[in-house]
Amino acid sequence: MAVSFQPIRPLLQTGTNTVSRWFSYIGLGIGVLLLLCSIQMYVNIQQLLKEGSIRKNGFDFVSITKSVTNQTMGQPEKNLFHQPDIDELKSQPFIDGVAPLVPNDFRVKLSAGDVLPFSTDMFLETLENDFIDTIPPSFTWREGQPSIPIILSSDFFEIYNVFAPGQGLPQVSKETAMGIPVQITAEGNGRQEIFYAKIVAFSDRVNSVLVPKAFLDWANKSFGTKKYVEASRLFIKVKDANNPDLLRFLDSKNYKLNKDKTLLGRNKMVIQGIFTGLGIFGLLVVLLALMLFSFYLQLVIARSKDSLHLLLMLGYSPSWLGRNVSRRFIPVYISIIVVTLAVVQLMQWSFHHFVMYDRPELSSFIHWGVIATGVVLVALSMVTNYRLVRRMLGRLGEAG
Amino acid sequence: MQLIIRDLLPLYFDKDKTRLSDIWGKNIDFKKGERIKIVAPSGSGKTSLIHFLYGMRKEYSGSIGYDDKSIAGFSAEDFATYRKDHISVVFQDLRLFPEQTVMQNLEIKRQLNPYHPKEKITEMAQRLGIGDKLSSRSRICSYGEQQRVAIIRSLLQPFDILLLDEPFSHLDNNNSEKAMTLMLEEAALRNATIIFADLERIDYYPYTQLYHL
Numbered sequence: 001m002a003v004s005f006q007p008i009r010p011l012l013q014t015g016t017n018t019v020s021r022w023f024s025y026i027g028l029g030i031g032v033l034l035l036l037c038s039i040q041m042y043v044n045i046q047q048l049l050k051e052g053s054i055r056k057n058g059f060d061f062v063s064i065t066k067s068v069t070n071q072t073m074g075q076p077e078k079n080l081f082h083q084p085d086i087d088e089l090k091s092q093p094f095i096d097g098v099a100p101l102v103p104n105d106f107r108v109k110l111s112a113g114d115v116l117p118f119s120t121d122m123f124l125e126t127l128e129n130d131f132i133d134t135i136p137p138s139f140t141w142r143e144g145q146p147s148i149p150i151i152l153s154s155d156f157f158e159i160y161n162v163f164a165p166g167q168g169l170p171q172v173s174k175e176t177a178m179g180i181p182v183q184i185t186a187e188g189n190g191r192q193e194i195f196y197a198k199i200v201a202f203s204d205r206v207n208s209v210l211v212p213k214a215f216l217d218w219a220n221k222s223f224g225t226k227k228y229v230e231a232s233r234l235f236i237k238v239k240d241a242n243n244p245d246l247l248r249f250l251d252s253k254n255y256k257l258n259k260d261k262t263l264l265g266r267n268k269m270v271i272q273g274i275f276t277g278l279g280i281f282g283l284l285v286v287l288l289a290l291m292l293f294s295f296y297l298q299l300v301i302a303r304s305k306d307s308l309h310l311l312l313m314l315g316y317s318p319s320w321l322g323r324n325v326s327r328r329f330i331p332v333y334i335s336i337i338v339v340t341l342a343v344v345q346l347m348q349w350s351f352h353h354f355v356m357y358d359r360p361e362l363s364s365f366i367h368w369g370v371i372a373t374g375v376v377l378v379a380l381s382m383v384t385n386y387r388l389v390r391r392m393l394g395r396l397g398e399a400g
Numbered sequence: 401m402q403l404i405i406r407d408l409l410p411l412y413f414d415k416d417k418t419r420l421s422d423i424w425g426k427n428i429d430f431k432k433g434e435r436i437k438i439v440a441p442s443g444s445g446k447t448s449l450i451h452f453l454y455g456m457r458k459e460y461s462g463s464i465g466y467d468d469k470s471i472a473g474f475s476a477e478d479f480a481t482y483r484k485d486h487i488s489v490v491f492q493d494l495r496l497f498p499e500q501t502v503m504q505n506l507e508i509k510r511q512l513n514p515y516h517p518k519e520k521i522t523e524m525a526q527r528l529g530i531g532d533k534l535s536s537r538s539r540i541c542s543y544g545e546q547q548r549v550a551i552i553r554s555l556l557q558p559f560d561i562l563l564l565d566e567p568f569s570h571l572d573n574n575n576s577e578k579a580m581t582l583m584l585e586e587a588a589l590r591n592a593t594i595i596f597a598d599l600e601r602i603d604y605y606p607y608t609q610l611y612h613l
Binding site (some may be wrong): 003004007008010011307310311312313314315316317318319320393394396397 | 454456475476477479480481482483484485489495497499500504507508509511512513553557
């Protein structure tokens with residue numbers, strides 16, 4: 001027959017300090033709420049800015065050009081980056097990588113074939129894959145392949161949609177655009193060839209029309225006239241695009257940094273920083289509340305010392321008592337977590353519905369990580385309480 | 401379970417105490433079913449001895465063994481197991497829960513390892529003349545009544561050793577004899593050893609061994 005805790009319960013003097021107990025419950029609730037909210041908001045930011053992120057593996061990717069001035073106008077070679085320039089950039093400690101945006105050295109015409117009555121002169125560029133934010137596996141080309149995958153700048157695409165109605169052209173969604181086959185006509189060196197191109201991805205980072213390097217290298221050789229094509233734009237990979245050393249260096253070289261692309265990254269970092277801070281604060285409040293609670297438990301044990309000592313003398317085991325004393329608080333902990341999770345859920349729903357207008361990237365429901373954190377917190381509190389009570393009882397038992 | 405003492409002496413006693421004592425500084429094996437009487441005048445360390453044997457205090461030199469295990473290395477958990485299954489005690493200072501009723505006090509002990517059904521509590525209480533006190537808070541019972549509660553409490557579990565520390569200090573002869581009879585019966589049921597420490601000899605305790613402390 002199992003030993004019942006029921007006759008033991010009245011021996012624990014818990015009733016007299018209700019206020020301090022409720023304070024610790026409320027403190028715990030607030031701390032948990034802060035913590036879980038921060039986690040949820042952190043997840044929200046990740047999901048909202050996943051597409052827009054220009055940071056890859058913790059780096060900023062920014063493009064630089066040489067400033068076109070009155071002195072350099074009309075002398076294109078002065079506005080191009082030459083190998084010594086690139087080597088000099090690479091040697092700077094605050095720059096982790098440099099890649100030229102190599103342009104086409106031949107005439108490119110783009111038309112939408114029969115689908116849209118649209119034709120324009122175009123440019124193509126290529127960039128090392130490492131520097132591109134969205135690379136689908138299909139972004140490759142081999143000689144003889146008639147179709148070319150394209151990564152288009154999201155900005156260019158938006159500009160098209162802005163001007164399309166005025167030009168009598170239909171506005172298209174990204175999904176549709178990716179389905180439209182376009183014709184690319186390459187002309188030069190007395191040759192002409194037609195390729196079929198398909199948009200395979202959109203880039204938020206690179207303002208260009210990107211094709212695989214293999215294609216452009218081949219095309220520049222086949223249709224171009226120059227032996228070696230130099231870039232007027234470079235992409236640099238840096239830890240922090242706002243690093244003063246970097247900005248000073250670029251200024252001294254008269255290089256222009258295309259900075260707006262870093263703004264989103266900056267904002268995301270700042271917001272994440274705020275919520276990380278809030279999360280840490282929440283964690284501190286949780287710790288404080290748990291400490292308050294452990295003081296309360298110690299007080300209960302100190303007040304009930306005589307009874308507990310006598311129970312140990314009668315043969316009650318410290319671990320059984322510890323288990324049962326700490327078990328009494330399981331419903332309290334679970335209630336706190338359930339109420340907190342409900343509040344976070346309500347906040348998430350309101351945030352999604354009223355602030356984010358049901359944007360599809362977000363969910364109205366809280367992330368599973370938030371629930372898992374709640375569960376872990378309950379388990380952690382129970383274990384620490386149990387150990388605390390058991391240790392105190394063990395000491396009481398050995399004291400004789 | 402068998403109780404063994406080896407060269408036992410409280411740290412606060414002089415070595416020459418061992419000269420006159422049958423217990424301090426001696427090696428004794430208390431055998432199963434024995435009825436030990438320890439006669440001890442005030443200040444001879446009677447309560448200390450009971451507390452040492454029950455594992456409540458450690459201020460002694462020498463060793464105490466439950467079977468062949470020295471209790472010096474016991475954890476609170478180990479003691480709990482022995483106190484639940486093998487060794488029972490009547491404290492001189494009674495040690496009841498003052499705010500609980502007599503019945504609750506007894507049931508708290510009984511439920512831990514029930515040797516008797518619950519009805520046995522009522523039966524024992526009636527035998528010792530406190531049948532009408534079962535629903536009274538123990539703090540309002542007289543010392544004599546509390547002492548009888550403590551005696552009954554010690555008999556509700558299985559045990560191999562029953563330690564008695566002046567169990568009749570607040571009882572008249574008639575009630576003491578009734579209580580003694582009950583304890584002898586219960587010890588016989590379990591074939592248990594009784595270690596009975598008191599100020600003087602008591603006629604109605606048929607001891608098999610007598611020690612002077």
